[in-house]
Amino acid sequence: MxxxxxxxxxxxxxxxxxxxxxxxxxxxxxxxxxxxxxxxxxxxxxxxxxxxxxxxxxxxxxxxxxxxxxxxxxxxxxxxxxxxxxxxxxxxxxxxTGINADFVREQRMKRLEQQMLAVIKEGKALRLSLVEIQQHIQLLYEEGDMDT
Amino acid sequence: MNDIIKLNNVSKQYKLFSIEPLSCTFKQGYITGLIGPNGAGKTTLIKMIMGITRPGTGEITIFGQSQSLQEAEIKQQIGFVSDECHYYEHLSIQSMKNIIAPFYKKWDDNAFSRLLDRFELSPKMKIRSLSKGMKMKLGLAFALSHHADLLIMDEPTAGLDPVFRRELLDLLAEIMLDERKSIVFSTHITTDLDRIADYIAFLHHGRLVFNESKEQIQERYVLVKGPLSLLEAPSVNAVFIGVRESLVGFEGLTDRGHEIAAIVGTSAQLSRPTLEDIMYFTARGGKSHAAAIT
Known part of the structure; x- marks a missing residue:
């Protein structure tokens, strides 16, 4: 049994x-x-x-x-x-492994940073200025707020 | 990591073809793919490992035992699939099994029946009536029915339909769940190896170009595509193993993966080559022009 x-x-x-x-x-x-x-x-x-x-x-x-x-x-x-x-x-x-919350957050921040770098790189390739990229992000951020 | 097969300065001379002295090892617990164009020496190498032809010079060690001195013992632990059907055509699968089984101390009738079922073969079938793919399956069933620790196959995927080729790869992966087992197989259908092989040994004109893990190969070799103007600089031109030029640009293979980005700058596109790319550019070597130019 x-x-x-x-x-x-x-x-x-x-x-x-x-x-x-x-x-x-x-x-x-x-x-x-x-x-x-x-x-x-x-x-x-x-x-x-x-x-x-x-x-x-x-x-x-x-x-x-x-x-x-x-x-x-x-x-x-x-x-x-x-x-x-x-x-x-x-x-x-x-x-x-049992990892603590700070570590998780730190890891995720690192990954986020990498993704941001990719966005900046792509933006530069498209000849967007920093302000234009910021505006774009702001727009998408606010749209996201409305969805939720 | 243990070496399952060790070649030390092995060479073979034929009138029109020779294997240059080569030394390499195949690892236990992994799948090694032996690649190379037709006539590169893959079958000759496998035949020497199997003791079907004797090397001209050098020493082959399998399971740490000398191949020439302890061949019979070694072969108890090897499952071999040849690229030719060497079974008696006029016999049924059952009678052929009755001949082969007694040679092996660890022959397993149940395993054999299970494999026949899996491959959709019946023991009553006459070997003569089998198609090329079915004969290959039969060869596999024989090779896998005596609990061999080392499986050696010469072009096992040739003549198989894509469906069974995938199934075969599954079967090989199942065998590899046991880390004591090892598989060595030759092929020129490199997409099979792109998927499951751990190590790749590349033979060309009887010479060993490399014998490394697929990861290492993929890091070292880079496929570069770019404008023709880039090739004008001799320093750039020199880094390529092989280049294919056409009116609209060039495509080249280099094994200096770590420095190539700095050499060619931003005007070229870099990508990971497939094993087929590596084989193609190495085999053709130098510069080649697409037909369109002439």
Whole structure:
């Protein structure tokens, strides 16, 4: 009986994992595959979809599911480890670390900054002035307010 | 990381073709793709690893054992799929299995039946009546039915339809869930490898161009597209392995990925090459002109 309960628990655990972890890779993207995986798992962790202590699929399982090479998934996990978002224990797999709210915020601010830089770069390419970009952002910001 | 296959100064001389002395290793727990144009020496290399032809010089070590001294033991642990069908055409799959099975200590009848089911083959089918793709599937079923730790395949995806090719990649990924297993296969359909291979060994004219992880290759090689005027500077021209020029610009491959952006400046567009791009530009080398120019 114990066995059945245990298997059922794993089943639930896996089922919930499948539902929670959507990773969608694009060949058209300029980002390398491992960056795409890192970004998506990172945002799943930062937005709370994956919570502290939650197991991630093994490197080999993820490679199989995404039909990509083991080295690629390994690299993605290594990046996440470096950022302190996940922990890998030999023989047990990888887990989401318990990160504090400040850290999450800091990480998200960093990412926001990068996106802003991209906007500025694109704006410069279109020969927009700083004021024009600011106005544009303000417009969109206010539109967003009306939506909500 | 352990080496599953180790080649040390291996060479082979034929009258019209030779493999230059090459040394490389294939890693345990990973998929290594052997690529190269037709006649690059892929099959010769695989035949030497399998002991079907003897190398002229050098030493091959598999599972840490000498290939020439312990061939029989080594082969117990290898599943091999040849690019030719070497089974007895007049036999049924069942009778062929009865011949092959006793050679292997760890032959697994259940695994074999499961694979036949999966590949939609019946044991009663005569081998003669099988299509090219079906023969390839049969070869795979034989190769995967004795719990081999190393799977070696010569052009396994040739002759397979795209649907089964994808299924095969799934099957290979399933095998790779076990980190003790290794796979080496040759192909010139490089899109298969773009997806799942960990390491790529590139043979050209009997020489090894590189044997590296796909990640490293993708970082080092860059595909550059830009205006023809850019090529006029010798310092720019020199960085390309191969260039294809046309009236509307050029396309070139370089392996100096880290410095290329600084060299060509902003007038060129940089992108990640596919393995096919790398193979194409390396094989043709130098400058080539699109037909439109003449």
């Amino acid at each position: 114990k066995h059945i309960v245990y298997i059922y628990y794993i089943y639930i655990k896996q089922l919930s994992m499948v539902m929670q972890m959507n990773i969608i890779l694009s060949n058209a993207s300029n980002d390398p595959i491992y960056v795409q995986i890192t970004q998506q798992i990172r945002s799943l962790i930062l937005n709370g979809t994956l919570s502290s202590g939650e197991p991630l699929p093994s490197i080999r399982q993820l490679a199989k599911d995404l039909q990509i090479s083991v080295i690629t998934t390994k690299r993605a996990y290594e990046e996440l480890e470096k950022e302190g978002l996940i922990d890998s224990v030999v023989g047990k797999g990888s887990f989401v």
